[in-house]
Amino acid sequence: MVDLTNAMWCKASRSTSNGGDCVEVARVSGTVAIRDSKDPHGPKLLITPQALRHLARTIKDA
Incomplete structure (x- = not known):
């Protein structure tokens, strides 16, 4: 199990400050x-950096 207690969470740069999805x-x-x-x-979903890159490419290409 990965300890996420001190994780530094980041939102996408295109996220708005109005509490969107x-x-x-x-x-x-x-x-x-x-x-x-x-x-x-x-x-939380835990994946490898390679899996995240694949996911991002797949979504972009959809």
Whole structure:
């Protein structure tokens, strides 16, 4: 299990400050954690940096 207690979460630069639907990411111990910005204490998805790059390419190409 990855400890996310001290994770530095970042929103996308295109996120607005009006509380829109956003995801946040944090890099911890070679793993990328992803969470819903509206539910910071909710579930997190843990993936490798390579998997995140693949995910981003797949979404961009869709």
